[in-house]
Amino acid sequence: MDAPFGRVAGVILLLVSISWNRMGPSDSRYRIALVIASAGIALLIGRDLLAPFDLYDRLSSDDFSQDMGVVILHFAIWALLLALGSMLTIRGSGVYGAISPTTLFTGWLLVISSISVAMVFRPGTNLLDPMRGIFSIWDALSAAPIILGMISGLIVAVAIVAWSEYSEPPLPPAPGLDDDERIYVRKIVEDHLGGVN
Amino acid sequence: MSGSFLEEFAVGFTISLVWLTIHVLSTYRRGNTPDRLVAISTISSVVALYLLTSVPYESISSSLKSLIYFLALTPLAAAPFLLRITVSHSNEFDPIALQEADSVSDSE
Numbered sequence: 062m063d064a065p066f067g068r069v070a071g072v073i074l075l076l077v078s079i080s081w082n083r084m085g086p087s088d089s090r091y092r093i094a095l096v097i098a099s100a101g102i103a104l105l106i107g108r109d110l111l112a113p114f115d116l117y118d119r120l121s122s123d124d125f126s127q128d129m130g131v132v133i134l135h136f137a138i139w140a141l142l143l144a145l146g147s148m149l150t151i152r153g154s155g156v157y158g159a160i161s162p163t164t165l166f167t168g169w170l171l172v173i174s175s176i177s178v179a180m181v182f183r184p185g186t187n188l189l190d191p192m193r194g195i196f197s198i199w200d201a202l203s204a205a206p207i208i209l210g211m212i213s214g215l216i217v218a219v220a221i222v223a224w225s226e227y228s229e230p231p232l233p234p235a236p237g238l239d240d241d242e243r244i245y246v247r248k249i250v251e252d253h254l255g256g257v258n
Numbered sequence: 259m260s261g262s263f264l265e266e267f268a269v270g271f272t273i274s275l276v277w278l279t280i281h282v283l284s285t286y287r288r289g290n291t292p293d294r295l296v297a298i299s300t301i302s303s304v305v306a307l308y309l310l311t312s313v314p315y316e317s318i319s320s321s322l323k324s325l326i327y328f329l330a331l332t333p334l335a336a337a338p339f340l341l342r343i344t345v346s347h348s349n350e351f352d353p354i355a356l357q358e359a360d361s362v363s364d365s366e
Contacts, residue, residue: 073280076280076284077280080280080281081284083285129323132323136329136330139333142333143332143333147336147340150340150344151340151343154343154344155346156343165344168340169340172333172336172337172340176334176337179330179334180330180331180333183330200327200328201327201331203328204325204327204328206263206266206321207267207270207273207321207324207325208325210268210270210272210273210274211271211273211274212270213271213274214270214274214278215274217274217275218274218275218277218278218299221278221295221302222278222295224294224298225292225295226295228294229292
């Protein structure tokens with residue numbers, strides 16, 4: 062057992078940060094989501110990154126599949142490359158304004174690097190041999206039971222949410238705005254409409 | 259060591275329920291989050307985790323590694339979507355295009 066508690070805490074912090082990030086800027090928790098995510102990443106891969114001397118040996122080891130740290134580190138590398146590459150590709154495309162060829166090129170370079178790291182340069186004795194380390198369909202199929210379990214869990218989660226929301230008694234009607242609130246709301250609306258009455 | 263189908267299935271099932279509980283608890287808002295949701299999701303996660311204690315550690319570790327290997331397909335799956343965005347000529351978020359669309363709708 063290779064000290065899973067730090068990694069479990071890291072995963073929990075990452076999940077919390079995703080939830081807090083989805084709450085939007087109106088909630089104070091949104092502002093610390095990035096800090097929580099950084100702490101989660103540090104707990105998840107920090108121990109392996111801080112001991113770089115034997116990292117190459119571990120990455121190119123015969124029994125790398127027994128080393129959860131190496132597996133997570135490999136995942137973190139391609140996930141980071143994919144996240145940065147996707148961000149740059151979207152920013153560089155014409156969706157949000159003018160096309161930026163440099164940003165687009167850099168983004169695609171990172172995305173292709175991510176695909177290469179994820180599917181070709183994989184941990185094990187064939188780490189730097191693209192012809193032998195390639196991803197096989199059996200790797201994907203071996204995860205079928207856990208994927209089916211996750212889908213079943215998701216269906217149960219949706220059922221729990223639906224049941225709990227439908228079984229709650231309806232809330233009483235919200236009270237109307239008082240005079241101060243009415244003036245405040247009117248001012249915001251007028252400001253956003255550019256002073257049009 | 260690879261676990262049985264049922265053991266790996268249980269790991270995946272527990273992951274989904276625990277994820278739901280973490281989301282519900284971390285985004286809790288008094289008066290907005292149904293108390294029944296908090297209670298049911300917490301209880302179901304605790305039960306799932308309790309049942310998982312009977313699964314050998316090696317099976318859980320092996321299942322998680324299988325899941326991480328499976329996720330290696332993500333960059334390949336994301337590439338067509340990014341390619342579509344790259345070749346798209348949509349400018350629906352461009353401020354100038356938005357202003358032009360506004361002025362057209364005003365004139366109508």
